[in-house]
Amino acid sequence: MPQPGLTGSPENSNATPTRRELRAQREAGETREIAAAQAEARAVPEQAAPEQAAPEQTAVQSVVRSVVVDRTFVAVPPAAMPPAAVAPAAGRAAARRPAAVKPPAAPPAARGPKRTRRNSPLTVAVTLLAIPGLFLTAALPAYAFTPGQGVAGAPTAHQRASAEEQGVTVAAGSASIAVARDGFSATTTAQLAERERAAAAEKAADAAQATTAAYAVYGIRADGDDYPWAGKKSGLSPLGYVYGQCVDFVAWRLNRDAGVTGGNWRWTWSNLTPGGGNASEWANAWAGHGWKTSTTPVVGAVAWFNYNHVGYVQSVSANGSVVLEEYNWMGSSAYHTRTIPAGQVPLYLYPPA
Structure with a gap:
Protein backbone atom coordinates (compact mmCIF):
# COMPACT_ATOMS: atom_id res chain seq x y z
CA MET A 1 0.00 0.00 0.00
CA PRO A 2 1.56 3.26 -0.96
CA GLN A 3 2.38 5.81 1.77
CA PRO A 4 0.10 8.81 2.01
CA GLY A 5 1.51 12.14 0.82
CA LEU A 6 4.00 10.64 -1.72
CA THR A 7 4.01 11.70 -5.33
CA GLY A 8 1.65 9.62 -7.46
CA SER A 9 -0.42 8.41 -4.52
CA PRO A 10 -4.24 8.69 -4.75
CA GLU A 11 -4.26 11.04 -1.73
CA ASN A 12 -1.87 13.49 -3.52
CA SER A 13 -3.30 13.35 -7.03
CA ASN A 14 -4.51 16.94 -6.85
CA ALA A 15 -1.39 18.36 -5.16
CA THR A 16 0.33 21.37 -6.79
CA PRO A 17 3.68 20.42 -8.47
CA THR A 18 6.80 21.98 -7.03
CA ARG A 19 9.12 24.37 -8.83
CA ARG A 20 11.70 21.61 -9.36
CA GLU A 21 9.06 19.37 -10.95
CA LEU A 22 7.90 22.15 -13.24
CA ARG A 23 11.48 22.88 -14.36
CA ALA A 24 12.10 19.15 -15.06
CA GLN A 25 8.91 18.96 -17.10
CA ARG A 26 9.89 22.03 -19.13
CA GLU A 27 13.40 20.68 -19.81
CA ALA A 28 11.99 17.26 -20.85
CA GLY A 29 9.60 18.91 -23.32
CA GLU A 30 12.41 20.98 -24.84
CA THR A 31 14.56 17.81 -25.18
CA ARG A 32 11.75 16.07 -27.03
CA GLU A 33 11.36 19.06 -29.37
CA ILE A 34 15.09 18.98 -30.15
CA ALA A 35 15.00 15.24 -30.84
CA ALA A 36 11.97 15.65 -33.13
CA ALA A 37 13.71 18.44 -34.99
CA GLN A 38 16.83 16.33 -35.50
CA ALA A 39 14.71 13.40 -36.78
CA GLU A 40 12.96 15.68 -39.28
CA ALA A 41 16.33 16.96 -40.42
CA ARG A 42 17.59 13.45 -41.17
CA ALA A 43 14.43 12.58 -43.11
CA VAL A 44 14.90 15.50 -45.52
CA PRO A 45 16.34 14.21 -48.89
CA GLU A 46 19.89 15.19 -49.49
CA GLN A 47 19.06 15.98 -53.17
CA ALA A 48 17.80 19.44 -52.19
CA ALA A 49 18.64 22.06 -54.74
CA PRO A 50 21.92 23.80 -54.04
CA GLU A 51 20.33 27.15 -54.73
CA GLN A 52 17.64 26.43 -52.09
CA ALA A 53 19.96 24.92 -49.48
CA ALA A 54 22.36 27.80 -49.47
CA PRO A 55 19.93 30.33 -48.11
CA GLU A 56 18.60 27.85 -45.54
CA GLN A 57 22.09 26.98 -44.39
CA THR A 58 22.93 30.63 -44.15
CA ALA A 59 19.83 31.23 -41.97
CA VAL A 60 20.58 28.14 -39.86
CA GLN A 61 24.14 29.23 -39.31
CA SER A 62 22.91 32.54 -37.87
CA VAL A 63 20.79 30.84 -35.16
CA VAL A 64 22.11 29.02 -32.12
CA ARG A 65 19.64 27.23 -30.02
CA SER A 66 20.35 27.28 -26.33
CA VAL A 67 18.64 24.76 -24.15
CA VAL A 68 18.78 24.88 -20.36
CA VAL A 69 19.33 21.38 -18.99
CA ASP A 70 19.79 21.07 -15.24
CA ARG A 71 20.83 24.78 -14.93
CA THR A 72 23.47 24.39 -17.69
CA PHE A 73 23.38 25.83 -21.22
CA VAL A 74 23.77 23.31 -24.09
CA ALA A 75 24.60 24.79 -27.48
CA VAL A 76 23.10 22.96 -30.43
CA PRO A 77 25.13 23.41 -33.63
CA PRO A 78 23.22 24.82 -36.56
CA ALA A 79 24.18 21.93 -38.81
CA ALA A 80 22.32 19.49 -36.56
CA MET A 81 19.04 21.37 -36.90
CA PRO A 82 16.70 20.55 -39.81
CA PRO A 83 15.72 23.32 -42.23
CA ALA A 84 12.08 23.09 -41.14
CA ALA A 85 13.02 23.84 -37.58
CA VAL A 86 15.36 26.64 -38.51
CA ALA A 87 12.57 29.11 -39.38
CA PRO A 88 10.63 28.69 -36.10
CA ALA A 89 13.83 28.72 -34.13
CA ALA A 90 15.08 31.78 -35.98
CA GLY A 91 11.80 33.55 -35.26
CA ARG A 92 11.98 32.75 -31.56
CA ALA A 93 15.62 33.76 -31.45
CA ALA A 94 14.82 37.03 -33.18
CA ALA A 95 12.05 37.67 -30.64
CA ARG A 96 14.48 37.12 -27.76
CA ARG A 97 17.30 38.99 -29.47
CA PRO A 98 18.02 42.41 -27.93
CA ALA A 99 17.60 45.61 -29.95
CA ALA A 100 20.24 46.24 -32.53
CA VAL A 101 23.05 48.40 -31.30
CA LYS A 102 23.43 51.58 -33.30
CA PRO A 103 26.77 52.01 -34.98
CA PRO A 104 28.97 54.62 -33.36
CA ALA A 105 28.48 58.09 -34.67
CA ALA A 106 31.09 59.56 -36.91
CA PRO A 107 33.53 61.80 -35.12
CA PRO A 108 32.76 65.50 -35.50
CA ALA A 109 34.49 67.39 -38.19
CA ALA A 110 37.73 68.95 -37.18
CA ARG A 111 37.34 72.53 -35.98
CA GLY A 112 39.74 75.34 -36.29
CA PRO A 113 41.90 76.58 -33.45
CA LYS A 114 39.94 77.84 -30.43
CA ARG A 115 39.89 81.61 -30.14
CA THR A 116 40.82 83.00 -26.74
CA ARG A 117 38.89 86.03 -25.40
CA ARG A 118 40.98 88.91 -24.17
CA ASN A 119 39.65 91.47 -21.70
CA SER A 120 39.97 95.12 -22.54
CA PRO A 121 42.42 97.27 -20.54
CA LEU A 122 39.48 99.26 -19.12
CA THR A 123 37.87 96.09 -17.71
CA VAL A 124 41.17 95.05 -16.14
CA ALA A 125 41.64 98.49 -14.58
CA VAL A 126 38.11 98.57 -13.13
CA THR A 127 38.58 95.07 -11.70
CA LEU A 128 41.90 96.04 -10.08
CA LEU A 129 40.27 99.09 -8.50
CA ALA A 130 37.02 97.40 -7.41
CA ILE A 131 38.57 94.42 -5.61
CA PRO A 132 40.68 96.52 -3.15
CA GLY A 133 37.68 98.80 -2.65
CA LEU A 134 35.57 95.83 -1.52
CA PHE A 135 38.20 94.80 1.01
CA LEU A 136 38.50 98.39 2.31
CA THR A 137 34.72 98.73 2.64
CA ALA A 138 34.51 95.50 4.61
CA ALA A 139 37.30 96.73 6.90
CA LEU A 140 35.65 100.10 7.69
CA PRO A 141 33.91 100.35 11.10
CA ALA A 142 30.16 100.92 11.21
CA TYR A 143 29.20 104.45 12.22
CA ALA A 144 25.84 105.31 13.80
CA PHE A 145 24.26 108.53 12.58
CA THR A 146 22.01 110.57 14.86
CA PRO A 147 19.53 112.96 13.13
CA GLY A 148 20.62 116.53 13.68
CA GLN A 149 23.89 115.54 15.40
CA GLY A 150 25.94 113.92 12.66
CA VAL A 151 28.20 110.96 13.37
CA ALA A 152 27.83 109.45 16.84
CA GLY A 153 30.78 110.31 19.02
CA ALA A 154 31.72 113.42 17.03
CA PRO A 155 31.46 116.75 18.88
CA THR A 156 28.42 118.83 17.97
CA ALA A 157 28.47 122.52 17.08
CA HIS A 158 27.22 123.41 20.57
CA GLN A 159 29.95 121.34 22.20
CA ARG A 160 32.62 122.94 20.03
CA ALA A 161 31.29 126.42 20.84
CA SER A 162 31.25 125.60 24.56
CA ALA A 163 34.83 124.37 24.39
CA GLU A 164 35.89 127.56 22.65
CA GLU A 165 34.04 129.75 25.16
CA GLN A 166 35.86 128.18 28.06
CA GLY A 167 39.06 129.77 26.82
CA VAL A 168 37.64 133.34 26.72
CA THR A 169 38.88 135.74 29.37
CA VAL A 170 36.57 138.60 30.41
CA ALA A 171 38.29 141.87 31.27
CA ALA A 172 37.71 143.30 34.73
CA GLY A 173 36.46 146.61 33.35
CA SER A 174 33.70 144.93 31.40
CA ALA A 175 31.67 144.32 34.56
CA SER A 176 30.97 148.05 34.93
CA ILE A 177 29.39 148.38 31.48
CA ALA A 178 25.68 149.15 31.76
CA VAL A 179 23.34 147.32 29.46
CA ALA A 180 21.15 149.70 27.48
CA ARG A 181 17.47 148.89 27.34
CA ASP A 182 15.02 150.01 24.74
CA GLY A 183 11.93 151.94 25.73
CA PHE A 184 9.59 149.25 24.47
CA SER A 185 7.46 147.05 26.67
CA ALA A 186 5.65 143.85 25.88
CA THR A 187 1.96 144.18 25.11
CA THR A 188 -0.15 142.27 27.59
CA THR A 189 -3.25 140.27 26.82
CA ALA A 190 -5.44 142.85 28.52
CA GLN A 191 -4.02 145.65 26.38
CA LEU A 192 -4.64 143.68 23.23
CA ALA A 193 -8.22 143.03 24.32
CA GLU A 194 -8.74 146.74 25.03
CA ARG A 195 -7.46 147.65 21.59
CA GLU A 196 -9.80 145.17 20.00
CA ARG A 197 -12.75 146.61 21.95
CA ALA A 198 -11.84 150.16 20.93
CA ALA A 199 -11.55 149.14 17.27
CA ALA A 200 -14.90 147.36 17.45
CA ALA A 201 -16.56 150.40 19.04
CA GLU A 202 -15.14 152.71 16.39
CA LYS A 203 -16.32 150.38 13.67
CA ALA A 204 -19.80 150.26 15.20
CA ALA A 205 -19.91 154.08 15.42
CA ASP A 206 -18.97 154.37 11.75
CA ALA A 207 -21.65 151.87 10.85
CA ALA A 208 -24.22 153.81 12.91
CA GLN A 209 -23.27 157.05 11.20
CA ALA A 210 -23.56 155.37 7.83
CA THR A 211 -27.05 154.11 8.57
CA THR A 212 -28.35 157.28 10.18
Whole structure:
Protein backbone atom coordinates (compact mmCIF):
# COMPACT_ATOMS: atom_id res chain seq x y z
CA MET A 1 0.00 0.00 0.00
CA PRO A 2 1.56 3.26 -0.96
CA GLN A 3 2.38 5.81 1.77
CA PRO A 4 0.10 8.81 2.01
CA GLY A 5 1.51 12.14 0.82
CA LEU A 6 4.00 10.64 -1.72
CA THR A 7 4.01 11.70 -5.33
CA GLY A 8 1.65 9.62 -7.46
CA SER A 9 -0.42 8.41 -4.52
CA PRO A 10 -4.24 8.69 -4.75
CA GLU A 11 -4.26 11.04 -1.73
CA ASN A 12 -1.87 13.49 -3.52
CA SER A 13 -3.30 13.35 -7.03
CA ASN A 14 -4.51 16.94 -6.85
CA ALA A 15 -1.39 18.36 -5.16
CA THR A 16 0.33 21.37 -6.79
CA PRO A 17 3.68 20.42 -8.47
CA THR A 18 6.80 21.98 -7.03
CA ARG A 19 9.12 24.37 -8.83
CA ARG A 20 11.70 21.61 -9.36
CA GLU A 21 9.06 19.37 -10.95
CA LEU A 22 7.90 22.15 -13.24
CA ARG A 23 11.48 22.88 -14.36
CA ALA A 24 12.10 19.15 -15.06
CA GLN A 25 8.91 18.96 -17.10
CA ARG A 26 9.89 22.03 -19.13
CA GLU A 27 13.40 20.68 -19.81
CA ALA A 28 11.99 17.26 -20.85
CA GLY A 29 9.60 18.91 -23.32
CA GLU A 30 12.41 20.98 -24.84
CA THR A 31 14.56 17.81 -25.18
CA ARG A 32 11.75 16.07 -27.03
CA GLU A 33 11.36 19.06 -29.37
CA ILE A 34 15.09 18.98 -30.15
CA ALA A 35 15.00 15.24 -30.84
CA ALA A 36 11.97 15.65 -33.13
CA ALA A 37 13.71 18.44 -34.99
CA GLN A 38 16.83 16.33 -35.50
CA ALA A 39 14.71 13.40 -36.78
CA GLU A 40 12.96 15.68 -39.28
CA ALA A 41 16.33 16.96 -40.42
CA ARG A 42 17.59 13.45 -41.17
CA ALA A 43 14.43 12.58 -43.11
CA VAL A 44 14.90 15.50 -45.52
CA PRO A 45 16.34 14.21 -48.89
CA GLU A 46 19.89 15.19 -49.49
CA GLN A 47 19.06 15.98 -53.17
CA ALA A 48 17.80 19.44 -52.19
CA ALA A 49 18.64 22.06 -54.74
CA PRO A 50 21.92 23.80 -54.04
CA GLU A 51 20.33 27.15 -54.73
CA GLN A 52 17.64 26.43 -52.09
CA ALA A 53 19.96 24.92 -49.48
CA ALA A 54 22.36 27.80 -49.47
CA PRO A 55 19.93 30.33 -48.11
CA GLU A 56 18.60 27.85 -45.54
CA GLN A 57 22.09 26.98 -44.39
CA THR A 58 22.93 30.63 -44.15
CA ALA A 59 19.83 31.23 -41.97
CA VAL A 60 20.58 28.14 -39.86
CA GLN A 61 24.14 29.23 -39.31
CA SER A 62 22.91 32.54 -37.87
CA VAL A 63 20.79 30.84 -35.16
CA VAL A 64 22.11 29.02 -32.12
CA ARG A 65 19.64 27.23 -30.02
CA SER A 66 20.35 27.28 -26.33
CA VAL A 67 18.64 24.76 -24.15
CA VAL A 68 18.78 24.88 -20.36
CA VAL A 69 19.33 21.38 -18.99
CA ASP A 70 19.79 21.07 -15.24
CA ARG A 71 20.83 24.78 -14.93
CA THR A 72 23.47 24.39 -17.69
CA PHE A 73 23.38 25.83 -21.22
CA VAL A 74 23.77 23.31 -24.09
CA ALA A 75 24.60 24.79 -27.48
CA VAL A 76 23.10 22.96 -30.43
CA PRO A 77 25.13 23.41 -33.63
CA PRO A 78 23.22 24.82 -36.56
CA ALA A 79 24.18 21.93 -38.81
CA ALA A 80 22.32 19.49 -36.56
CA MET A 81 19.04 21.37 -36.90
CA PRO A 82 16.70 20.55 -39.81
CA PRO A 83 15.72 23.32 -42.23
CA ALA A 84 12.08 23.09 -41.14
CA ALA A 85 13.02 23.84 -37.58
CA VAL A 86 15.36 26.64 -38.51
CA ALA A 87 12.57 29.11 -39.38
CA PRO A 88 10.63 28.69 -36.10
CA ALA A 89 13.83 28.72 -34.13
CA ALA A 90 15.08 31.78 -35.98
CA GLY A 91 11.80 33.55 -35.26
CA ARG A 92 11.98 32.75 -31.56
CA ALA A 93 15.62 33.76 -31.45
CA ALA A 94 14.82 37.03 -33.18
CA ALA A 95 12.05 37.67 -30.64
CA ARG A 96 14.48 37.12 -27.76
CA ARG A 97 17.30 38.99 -29.47
CA PRO A 98 18.02 42.41 -27.93
CA ALA A 99 17.60 45.61 -29.95
CA ALA A 100 20.24 46.24 -32.53
CA VAL A 101 23.05 48.40 -31.30
CA LYS A 102 23.43 51.58 -33.30
CA PRO A 103 26.77 52.01 -34.98
CA PRO A 104 28.97 54.62 -33.36
CA ALA A 105 28.48 58.09 -34.67
CA ALA A 106 31.09 59.56 -36.91
CA PRO A 107 33.53 61.80 -35.12
CA PRO A 108 32.76 65.50 -35.50
CA ALA A 109 34.49 67.39 -38.19
CA ALA A 110 37.73 68.95 -37.18
CA ARG A 111 37.34 72.53 -35.98
CA GLY A 112 39.74 75.34 -36.29
CA PRO A 113 41.90 76.58 -33.45
CA LYS A 114 39.94 77.84 -30.43
CA ARG A 115 39.89 81.61 -30.14
CA THR A 116 40.82 83.00 -26.74
CA ARG A 117 38.89 86.03 -25.40
CA ARG A 118 40.98 88.91 -24.17
CA ASN A 119 39.65 91.47 -21.70
CA SER A 120 39.97 95.12 -22.54
CA PRO A 121 42.42 97.27 -20.54
CA LEU A 122 39.48 99.26 -19.12
CA THR A 123 37.87 96.09 -17.71
CA VAL A 124 41.17 95.05 -16.14
CA ALA A 125 41.64 98.49 -14.58
CA VAL A 126 38.11 98.57 -13.13
CA THR A 127 38.58 95.07 -11.70
CA LEU A 128 41.90 96.04 -10.08
CA LEU A 129 40.27 99.09 -8.50
CA ALA A 130 37.02 97.40 -7.41
CA ILE A 131 38.57 94.42 -5.61
CA PRO A 132 40.68 96.52 -3.15
CA GLY A 133 37.68 98.80 -2.65
CA LEU A 134 35.57 95.83 -1.52
CA PHE A 135 38.20 94.80 1.01
CA LEU A 136 38.50 98.39 2.31
CA THR A 137 34.72 98.73 2.64
CA ALA A 138 34.51 95.50 4.61
CA ALA A 139 37.30 96.73 6.90
CA LEU A 140 35.65 100.10 7.69
CA PRO A 141 33.91 100.35 11.10
CA ALA A 142 30.16 100.92 11.21
CA TYR A 143 29.20 104.45 12.22
CA ALA A 144 25.84 105.31 13.80
CA PHE A 145 24.26 108.53 12.58
CA THR A 146 22.01 110.57 14.86
CA PRO A 147 19.53 112.96 13.13
CA GLY A 148 20.62 116.53 13.68
CA GLN A 149 23.89 115.54 15.40
CA GLY A 150 25.94 113.92 12.66
CA VAL A 151 28.20 110.96 13.37
CA ALA A 152 27.83 109.45 16.84
CA GLY A 153 30.78 110.31 19.02
CA ALA A 154 31.72 113.42 17.03
CA PRO A 155 31.46 116.75 18.88
CA THR A 156 28.42 118.83 17.97
CA ALA A 157 28.47 122.52 17.08
CA HIS A 158 27.22 123.41 20.57
CA GLN A 159 29.95 121.34 22.20
CA ARG A 160 32.62 122.94 20.03
CA ALA A 161 31.29 126.42 20.84
CA SER A 162 31.25 125.60 24.56
CA ALA A 163 34.83 124.37 24.39
CA GLU A 164 35.89 127.56 22.65
CA GLU A 165 34.04 129.75 25.16
CA GLN A 166 35.86 128.18 28.06
CA GLY A 167 39.06 129.77 26.82
CA VAL A 168 37.64 133.34 26.72
CA THR A 169 38.88 135.74 29.37
CA VAL A 170 36.57 138.60 30.41
CA ALA A 171 38.29 141.87 31.27
CA ALA A 172 37.71 143.30 34.73
CA GLY A 173 36.46 146.61 33.35
CA SER A 174 33.70 144.93 31.40
CA ALA A 175 31.67 144.32 34.56
CA SER A 176 30.97 148.05 34.93
CA ILE A 177 29.39 148.38 31.48
CA ALA A 178 25.68 149.15 31.76
CA VAL A 179 23.34 147.32 29.46
CA ALA A 180 21.15 149.70 27.48
CA ARG A 181 17.47 148.89 27.34
CA ASP A 182 15.02 150.01 24.74
CA GLY A 183 11.93 151.94 25.73
CA PHE A 184 9.59 149.25 24.47
CA SER A 185 7.46 147.05 26.67
CA ALA A 186 5.65 143.85 25.88
CA THR A 187 1.96 144.18 25.11
CA THR A 188 -0.15 142.27 27.59
CA THR A 189 -3.25 140.27 26.82
CA ALA A 190 -5.44 142.85 28.52
CA GLN A 191 -4.02 145.65 26.38
CA LEU A 192 -4.64 143.68 23.23
CA ALA A 193 -8.22 143.03 24.32
CA GLU A 194 -8.74 146.74 25.03
CA ARG A 195 -7.46 147.65 21.59
CA GLU A 196 -9.80 145.17 20.00
CA ARG A 197 -12.75 146.61 21.95
CA ALA A 198 -11.84 150.16 20.93
CA ALA A 199 -11.55 149.14 17.27
CA ALA A 200 -14.90 147.36 17.45
CA ALA A 201 -16.56 150.40 19.04
CA GLU A 202 -15.14 152.71 16.39
CA LYS A 203 -16.32 150.38 13.67
CA ALA A 204 -19.80 150.26 15.20
CA ALA A 205 -19.91 154.08 15.42
CA ASP A 206 -18.97 154.37 11.75
CA ALA A 207 -21.65 151.87 10.85
CA ALA A 208 -24.22 153.81 12.91
CA GLN A 209 -23.27 157.05 11.20
CA ALA A 210 -23.56 155.37 7.83
CA THR A 211 -27.05 154.11 8.57
CA THR A 212 -28.35 157.28 10.18
CA ALA A 213 -29.14 158.78 6.80
CA ALA A 214 -31.69 156.04 6.26
CA TYR A 215 -33.77 157.47 9.07
CA ALA A 216 -33.86 161.02 7.65
CA VAL A 217 -37.33 162.55 7.63
CA TYR A 218 -38.81 163.47 4.27
CA GLY A 219 -41.97 165.48 3.71
CA ILE A 220 -43.01 165.78 7.36
CA ARG A 221 -40.89 168.27 9.27
CA ALA A 222 -38.80 166.67 11.98
CA ASP A 223 -38.72 168.08 15.47
CA GLY A 224 -36.12 170.85 15.46
CA ASP A 225 -36.05 171.20 11.69
CA ASP A 226 -36.70 174.88 11.04
CA TYR A 227 -35.04 175.05 7.60
CA PRO A 228 -37.46 177.15 5.54
CA TRP A 229 -36.76 175.44 2.20
CA ALA A 230 -37.08 171.80 3.20
CA GLY A 231 -37.75 169.44 0.33
CA LYS A 232 -35.97 171.48 -2.28
CA LYS A 233 -32.85 169.87 -3.77
CA SER A 234 -31.85 172.00 -6.76
CA GLY A 235 -31.25 175.66 -7.49
CA LEU A 236 -29.79 178.38 -5.34
CA SER A 237 -31.46 179.63 -2.19
CA PRO A 238 -31.64 183.33 -1.24
CA LEU A 239 -28.42 182.70 0.73
CA GLY A 240 -26.49 181.84 -2.43
CA TYR A 241 -26.05 178.09 -1.72
CA VAL A 242 -27.80 175.08 -3.27
CA TYR A 243 -31.12 174.08 -1.64
CA GLY A 244 -30.96 171.14 0.72
CA GLN A 245 -27.17 171.17 1.10
CA CYS A 246 -25.33 171.21 4.43
CA VAL A 247 -23.83 174.67 3.74
CA ASP A 248 -27.23 176.25 3.03
CA PHE A 249 -28.69 174.82 6.27
CA VAL A 250 -25.74 176.05 8.41
CA ALA A 251 -25.92 179.52 6.74
CA TRP A 252 -29.63 179.61 7.63
CA ARG A 253 -28.82 178.78 11.31
CA LEU A 254 -26.15 181.51 11.45
CA ASN A 255 -28.73 184.04 10.17
CA ARG A 256 -31.34 182.80 12.65
CA ASP A 257 -28.88 183.15 15.54
CA ALA A 258 -28.09 186.70 14.27
CA GLY A 259 -31.85 187.48 14.47
CA VAL A 260 -32.58 187.45 10.71
CA THR A 261 -35.18 184.94 9.49
CA GLY A 262 -36.14 186.48 6.13
CA GLY A 263 -35.79 189.47 3.87
CA ASN A 264 -32.56 191.28 4.59
CA TRP A 265 -30.18 188.30 5.19
CA ARG A 266 -27.16 188.91 7.39
CA TRP A 267 -24.90 186.11 6.12
CA THR A 268 -24.82 184.99 2.52
CA TRP A 269 -22.33 183.36 0.24
CA SER A 270 -20.87 186.69 -0.83
CA ASN A 271 -19.76 187.75 2.68
CA LEU A 272 -19.57 184.38 4.49
CA THR A 273 -17.49 182.23 2.11
CA PRO A 274 -16.73 184.41 -0.89
CA GLY A 275 -13.92 182.13 -2.01
CA GLY A 276 -16.25 179.23 -2.72
CA GLY A 277 -19.43 177.60 -1.64
CA ASN A 278 -18.13 174.07 -0.86
CA ALA A 279 -17.89 173.01 2.78
CA SER A 280 -14.19 172.15 2.37
CA GLU A 281 -13.50 175.89 1.79
CA TRP A 282 -15.17 177.16 4.96
CA ALA A 283 -12.09 176.80 7.22
CA ASN A 284 -10.00 178.94 4.88
CA ALA A 285 -12.78 181.52 4.72
CA TRP A 286 -12.81 181.76 8.56
CA ALA A 287 -9.04 182.12 8.58
CA GLY A 288 -9.25 184.81 5.86
CA HIS A 289 -11.81 186.77 7.90
CA GLY A 290 -9.75 186.36 11.04
CA TRP A 291 -12.64 184.69 12.83
CA LYS A 292 -11.95 182.38 15.74
CA THR A 293 -11.59 178.60 15.34
CA SER A 294 -10.84 175.94 17.94
CA THR A 295 -10.95 172.21 18.72
CA THR A 296 -13.21 172.93 21.70
CA PRO A 297 -16.90 172.92 20.80
CA VAL A 298 -19.39 175.66 21.72
CA VAL A 299 -23.12 175.91 21.07
CA GLY A 300 -23.84 177.71 17.74
CA ALA A 301 -20.41 176.87 16.27
CA VAL A 302 -19.92 175.23 12.87
CA ALA A 303 -18.59 171.67 13.06
CA TRP A 304 -16.19 171.44 10.12
CA PHE A 305 -15.15 168.09 8.65
CA ASN A 306 -12.33 167.63 6.21
CA TYR A 307 -14.45 165.36 4.01
CA ASN A 308 -16.43 168.35 2.61
CA HIS A 309 -19.19 168.54 5.23
CA VAL A 310 -20.36 171.00 7.89
CA GLY A 311 -22.89 170.76 10.72
CA TYR A 312 -24.40 172.94 13.43
CA VAL A 313 -23.48 172.37 17.12
CA GLN A 314 -26.81 172.16 18.95
CA SER A 315 -25.45 171.26 22.40
CA VAL A 316 -22.32 170.17 24.25
CA SER A 317 -22.54 167.45 26.92
CA ALA A 318 -20.46 167.22 30.08
CA ASN A 319 -19.17 163.80 29.03
CA GLY A 320 -17.35 165.36 26.08
CA SER A 321 -19.87 164.61 23.35
CA VAL A 322 -21.69 167.00 21.09
CA VAL A 323 -25.12 166.94 19.44
CA LEU A 324 -25.05 168.03 15.81
CA GLU A 325 -27.85 169.18 13.51
CA GLU A 326 -27.19 168.85 9.81
CA TYR A 327 -28.62 168.48 6.36
CA ASN A 328 -27.58 166.15 3.57
CA TRP A 329 -25.35 164.00 5.76
CA MET A 330 -24.30 160.92 3.79
CA GLY A 331 -26.14 162.43 0.76
CA SER A 332 -29.62 162.22 2.33
CA SER A 333 -30.71 165.81 1.46
CA ALA A 334 -32.73 165.76 4.72
CA TYR A 335 -32.51 166.92 8.31
CA HIS A 336 -31.31 164.70 11.17
CA THR A 337 -29.26 164.87 14.35
CA ARG A 338 -26.48 162.74 15.79
CA THR A 339 -24.34 162.62 18.94
CA ILE A 340 -20.62 162.04 18.56
CA PRO A 341 -17.48 162.55 20.67
CA ALA A 342 -16.23 166.10 20.43
CA GLY A 343 -12.80 164.85 19.33
CA GLN A 344 -14.21 163.42 16.11
CA VAL A 345 -14.69 166.92 14.75
CA PRO A 346 -11.39 168.20 13.32
CA LEU A 347 -12.23 171.91 13.79
CA TYR A 348 -14.97 174.11 15.25
CA LEU A 349 -15.67 177.41 13.49
CA TYR A 350 -17.04 179.84 16.05
CA PRO A 351 -19.97 182.09 15.02
CA PRO A 352 -18.71 185.03 12.94
CA ALA A 353 -18.31 188.39 14.75
